[in-house]
Amino acid sequence: MSILLHKGTRVLVQGITGRVGRAQARWMLDYGTNIVAGVTPGKGGEEVEGVPVFNTVAEAVSERGAEASVFFIPAPAVKAAATETIDAGIRLIVVVTEHLPVHDAMEVRAYAREHGATLLGPTSPGIITPGESKMGIMPGNMFRPGRIGVISRSGTLAYEICADLAAAGMGQSTAVGMGADPVVFTGLPELLGLFDNDPDTDLVVIVGEVGGTQEEHAARFIPEHMSKPVVAYIAGHSAPKGKRMGHAGAIVQGSMGTAESKARALREAGVQVARYPLDVVALVNKVLRE
Amino acid sequence: MKLYEFEAADVLRAQGIPFPEYTVAATPAEARRAATKIGLPVVIKAQVLAGGRGLAGGVQTAETLDEVEKTAGRMLGSRVKGLPVECLVVAGRVAVAKEIYLGITVDGYLGMPVAILSTAGGVSIEEIAAKSPELITSRPVSIAAGLTLPEAEQIVREAALTGNEARAIAGNLYSLYRAFRQNDALLAEINPLARTPQGDYIALDARVELDDSALYRHPEFQNKYQERISNLLEKKGRDIGVTYVDLEGEISIIASGAGLGMATMDIISQKLRPANFLETGGAISAELLYQVMGLVMQKQNLKGLFINLYGGINPIHEGAKGIVRYLEEHPTPIPIVARALGNRQEETWEILKSGGITVVPKVATEKAVAELVRLLEASA
Numbered sequence: 001m002s003i004l005l006h007k008g009t010r011v012l013v014q015g016i017t018g019r020v021g022r023a024q025a026r027w028m029l030d031y032g033t034n035i036v037a038g039v040t041p042g043k044g045g046e047e048v049e050g051v052p053v054f055n056t057v058a059e060a061v062s063e064r065g066a067e068a069s070v071f072f073i074p075a076p077a078v079k080a081a082a083t084e085t086i087d088a089g090i091r092l093i094v095v096v097t098e099h100l101p102v103h104d105a106m107e108v109r110a111y112a113r114e115h116g117a118t119l120l121g122p123t124s125p126g127i128i129t130p131g132e133s134k135m136g137i138m139p140g141n142m143f144r145p146g147r148i149g150v151i152s153r154s155g156t157l158a159y160e161i162c163a164d165l166a167a168a169g170m171g172q173s174t175a176v177g178m179g180a181d182p183v184v185f186t187g188l189p190e191l192l193g194l195f196d197n198d199p200d201t202d203l204v205v206i207v208g209e210v211g212g213t214q215e216e217h218a219a220r221f222i223p224e225h226m227s228k229p230v231v232a233y234i235a236g237h238s239a240p241k242g243k244r245m246g247h248a249g250a251i252v253q254g255s256m257g258t259a260e261s262k263a264r265a266l267r268e269a270g271v272q273v274a275r276y277p278l279d280v281v282a283l284v285n286k287v288l289r290e
Numbered sequence: 291m292k293l294y295e296f297e298a299a300d301v302l303r304a305q306g307i308p309f310p311e312y313t314v315a316a317t318p319a320e321a322r323r324a325a326t327k328i329g330l331p332v333v334i335k336a337q338v339l340a341g342g343r344g345l346a347g348g349v350q351t352a353e354t355l356d357e358v359e360k361t362a363g364r365m366l367g368s369r370v371k372g373l374p375v376e377c378l379v380v381a382g383r384v385a386v387a388k389e390i391y392l393g394i395t396v397d398g399y400l401g402m403p404v405a406i407l408s409t410a411g412g413v414s415i416e417e418i419a420a421k422s423p424e425l426i427t428s429r430p431v432s433i434a435a436g437l438t439l440p441e442a443e444q445i446v447r448e449a450a451l452t453g454n455e456a457r458a459i460a461g462n463l464y465s466l467y468r469a470f471r472q473n474d475a476l477l478a479e480i481n482p483l484a485r486t487p488q489g490d491y492i493a494l495d496a497r498v499e500l501d502d503s504a505l506y507r508h509p510e511f512q513n514k515y516q517e518r519i520s521n522l523l524e525k526k527g528r529d530i531g532v533t534y535v536d537l538e539g540e541i542s543i544i545a546s547g548a549g550l551g552m553a554t555m556d557i558i559s560q561k562l563r564p565a566n567f568l569e570t571g572g573a574i575s576a577e578l579l580y581q582v583m584g585l586v587m588q589k590q591n592l593k594g595l596f597i598n599l600y601g602g603i604n605p606i607h608e609g610a611k612g613i614v615r616y617l618e619e620h621p622t623p624i625p626i627v628a629r630a631l632g633n634r635q636e637e638t639w640e641i642l643k644s645g646g647i648t649v650v651p652k653v654a655t656e657k658a659v660a661e662l663v664r665l666l667e668a669s670a
Contacts, residue, residue, distance in 0.1 A: 020572075020603060023605075024603070027633060075503065076506070096603070098571065098572060099502075099503040100503060101474055101501055101503045101504035101507070102396060102474070102476060102501045102503065102504065103433070103471065103474050103501065103504065104504075105401070106396070106401050106402060106403065106433040107433050107434065109401040110401070110402070110432065110433050110434050111434070125602060125603075137572070137602040137603035138602055139600065139601055139602045139631070139632030139633045141631075141632065141633075141635075142600075142631065142632060152549070153549065154547060154548055154549020154550065154552075155547055155549070155600075155602055155603075156545070156546060156547025156548070156549050156550030156551075156600045156602070157547070157549030157550050157552075157553055158549075159550075159600050159602065159631065159632060160549075160550055160553065160600075160654070160655060163631060163654075164654050167652075167654075180548065180549070181503075182396060182398045182476065183396060183398055183401045184401070185401075187399060187401075207549070209548075209549050209552055210552070212398045212399070213398065213399050214398075214399065217399055233553075235549050235552040235553040235556060236552040236555075236556065237556045237559075238552075238555050238556050238559040238564070239552055239555070239567075240535065240537065243535045243567075244502075244533065245533070245535065245548055245551065245552050245567060245569070246533040246547070246548025246551055246552075246567075246569030246571070247548040247549070248502070248503060249398065250548055250549075250552070254416065259556075276553070276556065276557055276560075276656060277553050277557075277654065277655060277656070278654045278655075278656045278657075
């Protein structure tokens, strides 16, 4: 097993006719993702990389049985597309799009919750169940199948840490990119809970960074709800205050959201916290041996 | 994007929130004219994007026109909280009987707006939270339904306010929420909302922060945003579409992702000092990385460059071409170490090597940084 995404999950790609959507559809197909349809309004009837394109999500669902969707669409179009996709019955959506207005993110989040849909992002690198399927932009060659669950706010750091783990012979059950905007659709505690219930995950690695309070909430969740061990790494110990470090949500405000305060909260919750990415490998090894 | 007080006040006034009459002044003569029009006494307020300016001398009262001119002359060009004062607000002075804090902010974890009220207004909400958290009332707001007037009244009643006073404060909280929503704000704050001895409510200071990602819906602020970045290199970064954060060290960093960039910076900081943080985002092209090279190489006293790229959404082989073209046109003696992994990594390595860059394939960032340290020590 794995969480959220499995071999055979019938995937829809929204924005498949765009430059990025097209290129990423090719990488996903090469990886083995079961892409059954694409959607771009006005481009229905076309084909991209052998995948039929529809005008609406409802058609992709009724004609091709799409059950999960990944967005490569511009930020101003995300809110309407998310509503349409949820209304069409799809219950897993990966929003790769960057720079989604925070108010739109709040609206989409509320709508998704009301309808029981799981959305990842915005600014999600995607989700990958190594050896089975991937939705998003994660390069497949950085991952390998295994029994470690990974949750990351950053895409590139997820690649880094999964590659380090893979080099040490430790693969992933599923790696999830939750996104690093000020408001994300699905937070750390919920994703931790999914991994805790997954029989094929032995340990969860959190890849956090400065800004926001996701890690602090995880620190409250873990002692009460997690039966599996957790290892964490927090990026940005050297980040200056008051500067957005590339991600909209990666900003230290006053003494809030620093890497130190997050690391401390997690340590107090019994989590092993790495100071540098490569230290994650040693900590995971240590925890698994115990 | 943080707004100046006068911009924030304009935004809130448009929703019907009352402010004392105010005018923006950029010279002592303008301040004098403003005070003449408004009527003495006036309050002169430095326009800087920092809280706590009152205690830092950024808010002064003037009783006469000569005093207005003198105070304005002293404030303009000075620094308040380390920031240069380029303009002032001259506002009518209001007698204050009581101060209330009203704020709407985004709770990132809940993913909802939160309405906040405190009867201990006049100091920052952080200070109230630290000293007397029992005087803060807050409640999440459904983004779909918005903050209704009855809900606003309920929040005010929870703070033990009643009658006409409660109605007036609730009305302002309701309007504040509307300003928050209509402007795509991350924060909208009135502090203080003052009660005059006559029992009227009037806003004496305003703070608004807009969402950078939503500025495309607010063109009146989009252009100002660009002008507001004071660091030239950071401004240039913004111009070409990357995040550049200027730092004090000698080792430049180019990373193809924010998290990777921060981790790289942490690792480099163990033994070296980063000159900058640069994150390309997901739109790498040969042209973009050519421009990125031009940007980071402008920094004085560079001793080394570390490039860390992942090919996920980014075509890193294209980016590599831009880096190499820049180096062909602008040769540099400083050591450059690059790491590139992901889609089309082998092709990327070959291109980078052809530009004289030390490529460290398939190792952790820590080991690649160690290679840069070794090169620097060898050349020292």
